[in-house]
Amino acid sequence: MKDVEIITIGDEVLMGQIVDMNASWLGERLTVEGVSVRWMTTVGDDRKQINEALNTAKSRAGAVIITGGLGPTPDDVTKSCLVEFFGDKLVLKEEMLEKVKKRFRDHGLELPETSRNQAEFPHKAKEIPNNYGTATGIHYSQDEVEWFSLPGVPQEMRNMVDEYVINRLREVGLCDRIAVKIIRTTGIGESFLLEKMKMLPDARKLVEIAFLPKLGIGVDVKLTARGDEASNNRSKLKKATEMLLPDMKPHVFGINLETLEEAVGRIAQEKSVRIAVAESCTGGLIAKIFTDVPGSSAYFDRGVVTYSNEAKIDLLGVPADLIEEEGAVSSPVAKAMARGMLKRSRADVAASVTGIAGPTGGTPEKPVGTVFIGIAAEDQCEVHRFVFGGNREMNRKRTAMTVMQLLHDRIKNLDSKE
Amino acid sequence: MKDVEIITIGDEVLMGQIVDMNASWLGERLTVEGVSVRWMTTVGDDRKQINEALNTAKSRAGAVIITGGLGPTPDDVTKSCLVEFFGDKLVLKEEMLEKVKKRFRDHGLELPETSRNQAEFPHKAKEIPNNYGTATGIHYSQDEVEWFSLPGVPQEMRNMVDEYVINRLREVGLCDRIAVKIIRTTGIGESFLLEKMKMLPDARKLVEIAFLPKLGIGVDVKLTARGDEASNNRSKLKKATEMLLPDMKPHVFGINLETLEEAVGRIAQEKSVRIAVAESCTGGLIAKIFTDVPGSSAYFDRGVVTYSNEAKIDLLGVPADLIEEEGAVSSPVAKAMARGMLKRSRADVAASVTGIAGPTGGTPEKPVGTVFIGIAAEDQCEVHRFVFGGNREMNRKRTAMTVMQLLHDRIKNLDSKE
Numbered sequence: 001m002k003d004v005e006i007i008t009i010g011d012e013v014l015m016g017q018i019v020d021m022n023a024s025w026l027g028e029r030l031t032v033e034g035v036s037v038r039w040m041t042t043v044g045d046d047r048k049q050i051n052e053a054l055n056t057a058k059s060r061a062g063a064v065i066i067t068g069g070l071g072p073t074p075d076d077v078t079k080s081c082l083v084e085f086f087g088d089k090l091v092l093k094e095e096m097l098e099k100v101k102k103r104f105r106d107h108g109l110e111l112p113e114t115s116r117n118q119a120e121f122p123h124k125a126k127e128i129p130n131n132y133g134t135a136t137g138i139h140y141s142q143d144e145v146e147w148f149s150l151p152g153v154p155q156e157m158r159n160m161v162d163e164y165v166i167n168r169l170r171e172v173g174l175c176d177r178i179a180v181k182i183i184r185t186t187g188i189g190e191s192f193l194l195e196k197m198k199m200l201p202d203a204r205k206l207v208e209i210a211f212l213p214k215l216g217i218g219v220d221v222k223l224t225a226r227g228d229e230a231s232n233n234r235s236k237l238k239k240a241t242e243m244l245l246p247d248m249k250p251h252v253f254g255i256n257l258e259t260l261e262e263a264v265g266r267i268a269q270e271k272s273v274r275i276a277v278a279e280s281c282t283g284g285l286i287a288k289i290f291t292d293v294p295g296s297s298a299y300f301d302r303g304v305v306t307y308s309n310e311a312k313i314d315l316l317g318v319p320a321d322l323i324e325e326e327g328a329v330s331s332p333v334a335k336a337m338a339r340g341m342l343k344r345s346r347a348d349v350a351a352s353v354t355g356i357a358g359p360t361g362g363t364p365e366k367p368v369g370t371v372f373i374g375i376a377a378e379d380q381c382e383v384h385r386f387v388f389g390g391n392r393e394m395n396r397k398r399t400a401m402t403v404m405q406l407l408h409d410r411i412k413n414l415d416s417k418e
Numbered sequence: 419m420k421d422v423e424i425i426t427i428g429d430e431v432l433m434g435q436i437v438d439m440n441a442s443w444l445g446e447r448l449t450v451e452g453v454s455v456r457w458m459t460t461v462g463d464d465r466k467q468i469n470e471a472l473n474t475a476k477s478r479a480g481a482v483i484i485t486g487g488l489g490p491t492p493d494d495v496t497k498s499c500l501v502e503f504f505g506d507k508l509v510l511k512e513e514m515l516e517k518v519k520k521r522f523r524d525h526g527l528e529l530p531e532t533s534r535n536q537a538e539f540p541h542k543a544k545e546i547p548n549n550y551g552t553a554t555g556i557h558y559s560q561d562e563v564e565w566f567s568l569p570g571v572p573q574e575m576r577n578m579v580d581e582y583v584i585n586r587l588r589e590v591g592l593c594d595r596i597a598v599k600i601i602r603t604t605g606i607g608e609s610f611l612l613e614k615m616k617m618l619p620d621a622r623k624l625v626e627i628a629f630l631p632k633l634g635i636g637v638d639v640k641l642t643a644r645g646d647e648a649s650n651n652r653s654k655l656k657k658a659t660e661m662l663l664p665d666m667k668p669h670v671f672g673i674n675l676e677t678l679e680e681a682v683g684r685i686a687q688e689k690s691v692r693i694a695v696a697e698s699c700t701g702g703l704i705a706k707i708f709t710d711v712p713g714s715s716a717y718f719d720r721g722v723v724t725y726s727n728e729a730k731i732d733l734l735g736v737p738a739d740l741i742e743e744e745g746a747v748s749s750p751v752a753k754a755m756a757r758g759m760l761k762r763s764r765a766d767v768a769a770s771v772t773g774i775a776g777p778t779g780g781t782p783e784k785p786v787g788t789v790f791i792g793i794a795a796e797d798q799c800e801v802h803r804f805v806f807g808g809n810r811e812m813n814r815k816r817t818a819m820t821v822m823q824l825l826h827d828r829i830k831n832l833d834s835k836e
Contacts, residue, residue, distance in 0.1 A: 011628055011640070012628070012638075013458065014457075016443060017600070019439060020441070023460075024434045025434060027433050029434070039460065039467070040426075040431070040459070042441075042457065043456070045628060071608070072608070072609060132808075155809065180433065210493050222429075279702075284705025287725075292701075294810055296701075302723055302729035306720055307715055307719065307720055310764050311763070315733070358712070360713075396710075
């Protein structure tokens with residue numbers, strides 16, 4: 001039993017009130033360490049269901065990571081379920097009580113009666129320190145299965161995984177059991193990429209290969225080598241990559257977790273090019289994606305969100321009569337926005353976006369999902385028209401990622417500014 | 419067996435390469451219909467694991483909704499697993515083959531050999547029409563359990579749920595079995611809220627009550643009434659709400675799915691107030707959150723992302739020597755940004771943000787996570803200092819949501835501009 005199960009506890013996940021980002025973060029984090037995650041299970045804050053999930057996990061997994069249900073309120077039942085499952089009991093830990101009290105005192109508050117249970121801990125379990133909150137993590141090691149119960153608060157959970165869980169998984173030999181490489185492509189469809197990869201059947205003899213289309217970005221090709229020997233996995237992965245990469249090269253923008261926005265940032269820095277964006281329908285999303293990347297201030301100069309016509313006029317110098325004649329969502333306005341942004345910033349390349357994200361505002365000529373993207377650099381400005389035709393959220397995302405694609409191609413072909 | 423299980427199939431979810439938005443969408447969509455979702459399970463593209471998950475679901479659920487693994491590539495095995503599980507066989511359907519061929523022809527392409535299997539369908543199953551793609555959904559109805567196998571492509575899956583799955587769940591009596599209300603609060607911690615809710619024990623006799631802290635926003639209190647009688651559920655929910663709401667009132671910003679940004683938008687529209695934001699460390703996130711809301715152009719005037727000092731000077735008129743003397747991350751600069759934004763826009767209230775999102779850039783006096791938020795309206799400008807001290811992503815999110823809180827409070831107290 002060498003595979004890992006992740007159990008999420010929380011009604012709010014089942015009801016779609018929150019998206020289970022914890023499970024996905026754990027999947028990615030553990031995969032990087034070569035841990036094989038085989039199952040993810042979500043159940044509600046319900047003793048019977050939790051017990052059922054623990055029993056199922058026990059029958060198949062080498063380690064179980066549980067998130068959620070460790071808080072102070074009555075619907076947080078994970079701790080008491082674990083105690084019952086392991087035939088254990090809760091004891092009040094004085095030093096935990098002190099820590100919880102102090103945390104409240106630091107905020108100028110007294111410990112509420114309801115939060116005293118945060119200082120109760122299972123007798124036979126080991127403590128997983130929490131550097132960011134009051135709930136201590138719980139570690140049981142029994143019958144060759146490792147059990148980790150962590151809070152659902154992302155910051156607290158992530159820190160415990162980095163500082164404690166990974167080390168323990170390494171000790172018991174659950175790391176380095178798979179090796180993964182992701183080759184990320186843009187600007188080519190799945191079936192056409194498939195046809196270009198002549199060595200695919202040979203590579204498949206060494207590693208598992210999966211194709212994962214990413215909306216508005218391109219196709220990720222994921223290679224997975226499995227086996228108990230870490231060095232063997234790595235060498236199979238290396239061989240398979242050497243077989244496949246030459247045919248894919250023209251379409252590859254990054255390897256592994258490098259995102260398209262990181263790739264754009266990387267080539268912008270290589271060329272000392274600074275970027276500015278003027279957004280209408282994406283409303284700040286593009287600037288947000290750029291500045292998600294630490295260190296982006298080196299190449300991201302500024303952005304403006306010109307949601308109203310007045311803002312397009314004031315901030316970008318788009319002529320009022322151009323908007324009047326052509327409409328705010330039009331090729332000439334996209335061009336004026338990109339040129340205006342380039343002129344009024346300290347950037348070397350500027351992108352502009354104007355479109356109809358929906359759900360309303362479409363016309364027969366310009367249906368919902370119509371977007372104009374301008375890219376201005378040096379003395380040139382190109383404008384591209386797209387009709388994405390999805391819902392508001394999808395249209396905004398696809399537009400943002402298409403801007404990244406276009407900027408990637410444009411900056412690649414610019415002279416270095418140094 | 420009246421509860422529903424959702425099964426997601428896909429290695430990419432287990433590896434954290436994609437976030438399982440399908441499960442969360444399904445959870446929310448089904449909850450709205452009063453369907454009780456009890457379990458979510460994720461397994462890889464692996465026959466043994468899929469079979470195991472189907473068997474587990476059979477033993478406990480009244481309906482099972484499966485997403486993913488219906489595509490044309492060899493790693494898509496859901497269809498053949500189902501056929502095996504039900505002792506069924508695949509047959510080629512001529513009309514499906516025609517449909518698939520036509521879809522390729524419409525894009526000027528010939529049907530690739532690999533995609534012919536899209537026209538094979540289980541003999542004993544019913545077809546769930548796909549209006550947006552080539553994979554037909556599969557519906558088995560056996561031993562009083564309903565099975566729906568849907569593609570993983572969100573648009574295709576969602577359409578099948580809306581047009582087919584919900585109707586069938588209604589026919590077999592799985593809808594209207596729960597009623598849910600969410601009371602959303604801001605500006606008070608979980609334990610203190612708990613202490614204020616004097617009628618909690620009485621309300622608990624009628625409905626299940628869960629507390630859900632939302633990072634940087636507040637605490638959601640979720641009431642769930644369960645039972646086979648829809649009208650009975652609604653009346654229990656109404657009674658419990660009447661018991662709890664008076665004590666919670668000062669902290670409530672919305673009911674059910676209304677978000678904090680929607681609440682800000684709602685009161686801004688009520689008062690005819692327009693909003694502008696000047697962002698440094700949040701880099702467009704606040705503008706993005708505002709413009710996530712359809713119709714936000716009615717109150718969101720504009721945003722600027724002044725990531726560089728030059729941008730703060732050019733776009734907001736922040737004096738260069740102020741930045742020099744006080745530092746870009748400082749109370750006076752936050753104030754100058756907010757005032758500058760108010761003056762240079764057509765807005766009635768402006769928010770500004772300057773801070774250190776991390777991971778680098780911190781100092782002993784201003785550690786990573788230090789943020790100054792300015793709120794300017796009429797002739798006043800308040801500045802708030804926070805030290806969030808999380809990672810980059812969390813600091814940006816908490817900052818954005820804190821701005822929403824502050825705007826909510828400020829706009830509530832403004833006079834109507836009409």
